[in-house]
Amino acid sequence: MTTAAIDANSVVHAVQDIVPRLRENGRQAEEERWIPQENIDLLEKAGVFRIATPGRFGGLDLPVAEQTKILAEIARGCPSTGWVASVWVSSTWLATLFPDRAQEEIFAQPSVRVSGGFTPTGTLTPTEGGYVLNGSWRFNTGCRGADWNIAATILENPDGTHAEVIAIVPMSEFTIADDWHTSAASATGSSTSTAKDVFVPAHRVVDFGEAIFNATPDRSNTGANGRNYGLFAFVMAETVATFLGTAQGALELFLERIPGRAIAYTSWENQAEHPLTQIKVAEAANKIAAAQALEAVWLKVLQDRADAGEQPTTEEKATIRGQGAYAIQLAKEAVEILYRTSGASVIQRSVPLQRFFRDVEGFSLHGFLLLSTNLELHGRVLLGLDPDTPLL
Known part of the structure; x- marks a missing residue:
């Protein structure tokens, strides 16, 4: 090993x-x-x-x-x-x-936490030795506990041209608003972070397009080192894992609390013995298993390409986006089934399953993960059309 x-x-x-x-x-x-x-x-x-x-x-x-x-x-x-x-x-x-x-x-310390996102809601203006960063970024998950923050932003060149770039800045250079009040994903602390006249050295800024294709310069970890995955395919793979883990946890929680529970207003004293409960729990378990099977395929594609020093093809990246969103849908449906088969007592805050349900519903609303958006992208490529997005 x-x-x-x-x-x-x-x-x-x-x-x-x-x-x-x-x-x-x-x-x-x-x-x-x-x-x-x-x-x-x-x-x-x-x-x-x-x-x-x-x-x-x-x-x-x-x-x-x-x-x-x-x-x-x-x-x-x-x-x-x-x-x-x-x-x-x-x-x-x-x-x-x-x-x-x-x-x-x-990586001055090997254990590091980095937050950030890909929506360019800030600006960079050139100055001696680098740039000046200004802007605010909403839904910045993990910003409260991060060491560094990635800020997608618009570079405003002196000649009036613009470019999308990514800056990485110590989190201490940002202010964090207390504006995260939500019905789902409440514990993620995804508050708004703001930078005001923050200096960013030139070596901490990379071109967004080059990052998408792992083509950023001046770094030694290039080629077939086994870790140069396609950017958005990699992010999708990492995100899907959260949904699959959430669904598996929900299944475990359901199985822990169901034995011996009666079905209210019926003669059933043990819900586990009811055929409908048996059908529903099997349906949920198989949705999770199907999502995990999809995941195994694209994880192999990503690793094989990285090991060969290649980027995934357009078709492979579109497939990962489409299948990733579909796996998320399967995981979400599994949690929904378990929640709705749990009886009225599941809505109590002391029952963890209700929190798993609300979180998975909230996570699935993320724009990058929407089933419709990703199936459209996947379908376009399957039909031989241009994907119609650079975020692939």
Whole structure:
């Protein structure tokens, strides 16, 4: 067994051990609108924040399939903690697309948390040695506990031209608004972050288009190093893991509370003996299994391409987007079935399953993950049409 596999297994097992505690902290996390520090400390101790850090900086540098396995386990314990972890880990991988000089700063410590997003709602203006950053970014998951923040932004050149770029900046340079008040994903703390006249050195800015194709310059981790995945295909893969873990956790919670529960206003004293309950739990379990089977296929595609030093083809990236969204839909439907088969008592805040249900519903509304958008993209490519989006 390789060293990477041993390290991956140790992280998986460590996360499995803390799943009960993550579940116990779920209500506190929701009430405080941010995951408890204990959750972060447990993930830190387990090694989660090293899984995407390059090996040359002391990280575990795990392949995408191992990363997703770990992220799913976290979500099995707490969906919101899993969502935050997926953002931190996927953004840490994105940081490896910056020049070596920036990477040396970002990975000064191998355990690192990076937040950010891809909506360019800020501006960069050139100045001596770099740029000045201004703007606000909403829905910035994990910003409250991040070390660094990725800010998609518009570069305003002196000649009047514009370009989409990505800047990476210490999180301490941003202010964070207390504006995260939601009915779902409450514990993700996805508040608005704002930068005002923040200086960004030139080596911490990369072209968005080059990042999409892993073609950013001035870095040594290029070629067939097994970690240059397609940007948006990678992000989709990491995100799907959160949904699959959430659905698996919901199934476990359902199975724990169902034995011996009567069906109100009927003669059934044990719901587990009712044929409809049996059908529904099997339907949910098979939706989860089908989603996991889809996931296994695209994880292999991504790794095979990265190992060969190639980017996924347009057709492969479109398939990952379409199948990823479909897997999310299957996971969401599984949780919905379990929730609606749980009786009225499931709405109590003391019952974790209701929080899994609300979180998965909220996560699925993310614009990048919408089933309709991704199936349209996938269908266009299947029909031989242009994908009609650069975010592929």
